[in-house]
Amino acid sequence: MNAEEILARLVAFPSVVGRPNGEIVEFIRTYAESFGAKVTVAPGPEGDRANLFATIGPAHVPGFILSGHMDVVPAGEPDWTSNPFALRAEGQRLYGRGASDMKGFLACALAALPALAVAPLARPIHLAFSYDEEAGCRGVRHLIDLLPRLCAKPEGCIVGEPSGMRAIRAHKGKAAARIEIRGRSGHSSRPDQGLNAIHAMAEVLAKAVRSIEQLKAGPFNANFAPPYSSLQIGTVAGGQALNVIPDYCSAEIEARAIAGVSPAALLEPVVMAATKLADRGFKVSSELLSEYPALSLAAEAPLARLLEELTGEEPLAAVSYGTEAGLYQAAGVEAIICGPGDIARAHRADEYIEIGELAACRRMIEDLGARLRH
Template sequence: MDHLARAKGILGELIAFPTVSADSNLQLIAYASELLSHVGARISVMRDETGTKANLFATLGPEGDGGVVLSGHSDVVPVDGQNWTSDPFAMREEGGLLYGRGTCDMKGFIACCLAMAPEFAAMELKRPLHFAFTYDEEVGCMGARSLVEELKRMELRPSAAIIGEPTSMRIIEGHKGCFEYTTEFTGLAGHASRPELGVNAIEYAMRYINRLMALSEELKERAPSNRFSPPWTTLQVGRVEGGAARNVIASHARVEWEMRPVVDADASFVKENITSYVDEVLRPAMQAIHAEADIVTHVIGEVEGLEPVEESEARRIVSELTGLTEAEVVAFGTEAGLFQTAGMSAVICGPGSIDQAHKPDEFISLAQMDACLGMLERLGARLS
């Protein structure tokens, strides 16, 4: 069986596991573990606290540091409310395209890695080759954060990481971070005819949002020279809810917001400023009326960006494998920044287009799968 046929068959199996982030990925991890174990890989399955999610870290080749990591996330986004023309969890082939949830984001890359595993195992690898398949990337990169901490605990130091997010096989060397929060406001309900006797949570939520928007304008002035579009750190409020009725003082409100920092200093700037505003202005005003009033911010996820660097082993490797000499930056986030902060050189390059990700009738082309398999085959030759 040729590599493409094998990868296509594996992708069909992966798509059949409905690994939406809210659900378990254990069946997929068990399937991938079996394939890799069969070719002699050293396997480590790392479960989360609930026992329903797991990372898979597997190694071929020699023991030790300096290896290359092939990384992909196993979870997918939901299909609820989307108008699919076929079962999203049963892969369909038509006109050289493979349809199904996760085909490009990013089970296509995982399938290519697993399809090449027998060939990697037959090579005399001079450096370790690692497979890292994670959980919950789509809801805050929880699995990758846990994985890199586990690698630190194991005192294992891979040298380079290739994250196979869909880039149409272009080389991506940078993206912004993604920091997500939910801020909850607890006030005091009352009759709307006496607003001075209550604490309107919506009112304070509005003042909080206004402060965020003022900070967003200040961030434009702080932007360093860079290639991102837009070149400044962005702030965005995505959801606001609260209150019970128009004639009731709102006792609760919730604001869901995010920022995408260009540099870590911008994230610190926002957090320090909004925290000071809450501690020195909003909360004292609320508690002057009702001592139990409060504002609490919950961190949903803080995922570091991938910072472009002058010298990158991962970029050099992928450039040699693909023949591409240019590297780009993108707006979407990935797990790559977590690998970078763990001391690895990291780059993003994978099959499929991000334009298809998260949409109904998501697809990947056989041509893109074939290009990825070619890159991986050349990587094996390079490492041996």
């Protein structure tokens, strides 16, 4: 099968984040094993989702990881013009949920397996396909923990998020938290007898807004847009009716941090402001929903130079969105981003990838394999 045919099969699996993914894992396992790959299916703690790791070549020597996620965001947008889980071709475009983010990369890696299998690789290529990346890179953490049992320490990792086949050396880190405040209900005519959870949350949100303004003062990294770390209040929910004192309010807040700054640490002042409300009778809880570190690969790093040679273009310095690459780097495996498609097409109706982008990605992977031969 070529990359377009494999992509059609992958898109047909509705592997939405947070749901079981056994069918797509089994398809990839069977396909990869048919070309001699050694495949490990590693279920996560959820029990109904799994990562997949496949190796072509000798696993006991350092090689390279091709990393991608099998999950996609839901396809509930009302303006899809075709079934999001049935790949549709129109000219040079292939439409479907995950076509760019990031089943296109998975399809290219799998389409390259026949060529990699017949080449006598002196150093291996590993396929590391994860689950629930769209929920804060949950699945790949378990896969990274298993790496020492699966292969020699890799020389590098190429994370195939959509980048227009232009390598990217850095991205921001991210942390997200949910804060819940519980007060005491009552009739709005007697606010003195209740504890208004929304009023209390307003104080927490005010602290978040002040933090947002403070972050604009730096530290700075000109490679990012914006060039500083940021904070955002994403959701707020609470209250039952206008004349009822609200006894519950929740808010979800995210932080995005430049390299060298802990994203979770950016949330701490806001969480502390909420915690202090307990002194006034409120019950407060907070939950860290997700966290992943920033990626920062030096321009002179061998992996950056390798991708420049494979793509013919100098890697971009940075992007502001996040990927699994920061987790690989934090685990001691140098990582870089490079994949087909465009992040601007992701998470929206009529997501698509171009046939030429698939061809360029497959060539890059096969060229990498050629460098690893005997």
